[in-house]
Amino acid sequence: MKKILSIFTLLIAFQTIKAQDCLFDKPPVQDLVQDYAGVLSEAEEQSLRQTLIAFNDTISNQILIVTVTDLCGYDKADFTYTLGEKWGVGKKGKDNGIVIMVKPKEIDGRGETFIAPGYGLEGVLPDAIAKRIVENEMIPRFKGKDYYGGISSAVSTVMSITSGEFTADDYAKKDKIINFLPFILVIIIIAFVMLMKAGKARKYASTNSMGFWAAMALMNASSRSHGGSFGNFSSGSGSFGGFGGGSFGGGVAGGSW
Numbered sequence: 001m002k003k004i005l006s007i008f009t010l011l012i013a014f015q016t017i018k019a020q021d022c023l024f025d026k027p028p029v030q031d032l033v034q035d036y037a038g039v040l041s042e043a044e045e046q047s048l049r050q051t052l053i054a055f056n057d058t059i060s061n062q063i064l065i066v067t068v069t070d071l072c073g074y075d076k077a078d079f080t081y082t083l084g085e086k087w088g089v090g091k092k093g094k095d096n097g098i099v100i101m102v103k104p105k106e107i108d109g110r111g112e113t114f115i116a117p118g119y120g121l122e123g124v125l126p127d128a129i130a131k132r133i134v135e136n137e138m139i140p141r142f143k144g145k146d147y148y149g150g151i152s153s154a155v156s157t158v159m160s161i162t163s164g165e166f167t168a169d170d171y172a173k174k175d176k177i178i179n180f181l182p183f184i185l186v187i188i189i190i191a192f193v194m195l196m197k198a199g200k201a202r203k204y205a206s207t208n209s210m211g212f213w214a215a216m217a218l219m220n221a222s223s224r225s226h227g228g229s230f231g232n233f234s235s236g237s238g239s240f241g242g243f244g245g246g247s248f249g250g251g252v253a254g255g256s257w
Contacts, residue, residue, distance in 0.1 A: 017029070031049070032240055033049040040067070040148055045189075052155070059159075059163050063099075068102075075102065076256075077250065078097050084097055092246065097118040097246035100113075100116075100155070115251075119249055122251075127251040127253045130149060131172075134154070138150040141257055
């Protein structure tokens with residue numbers, strides 16, 4: 001019984017220490033790039049920081065990038081929105097902050113990321129588009145451990161949408177085109193193969209004094225018997241002023257890998 005109580009006490013103490021180490025219990029660090037998970041090099045961190053400072057100075061929208069090792073017992077959505085709200089990312093009254101959170105898979109075997117826009121940017125960057133950014137720009141790169149590439153691509157897309165360079169609808173249309181490209185490519189390849197095959201069939205028909213379709217039939221029969229090879233048939237800096245008190249709501253713009 002004493003052993004069980006000792007284990008229980010240790011677990012409570014561990015959870016208490018864990019909670020004390022949580023970002024929510026610390027005063028906000030006035031920095032737009034905070035790499036607690038250590039997935040960025042110094043140069044990568046500085047490059048992102050200078051980009052975000054310039055964006056804040058020009059457009060006034062604040063984007064916070066934070067990589068973490070622990071979500072403090074929250075799910076990825078609640079953690080990211082709560083962090084943005086507690087730290088006041090964005091300008092007070094404009095609520096124009098965005099928090100991009102990344103927890104690397106290498107921490108505990110489950111990678112998680114989330115994009116949380118403040119109230120003032122929810123119309124410009126709706127959940128559905130933020131989720132597409134996560135799925136298209138971030139997770140594919142994160143799977144290859146390219147954390148800088150995924151974060152940088154997401155930041156670039158978010159900045160373009162929230163600055164009016166292109167709209168969320170424009171990004172959605174671009175996404176649909178990108179998703180359709182593989183099918184177009186397959187059709188082009190099939191058409192090219194068929195044209196090549198037709199050219200060889202015409203040549204074979206002319207050489208052997210037979211009709212085109214008869215030559216095609218013979219070529220198909222030969223290619224099947226030789227493993228499908230036509231070859232076998234024919235021949236054998238700046239500084240950041242600080243967060244301004246923005247407010248956040250909730251949403252579903254995240255993903256895991």
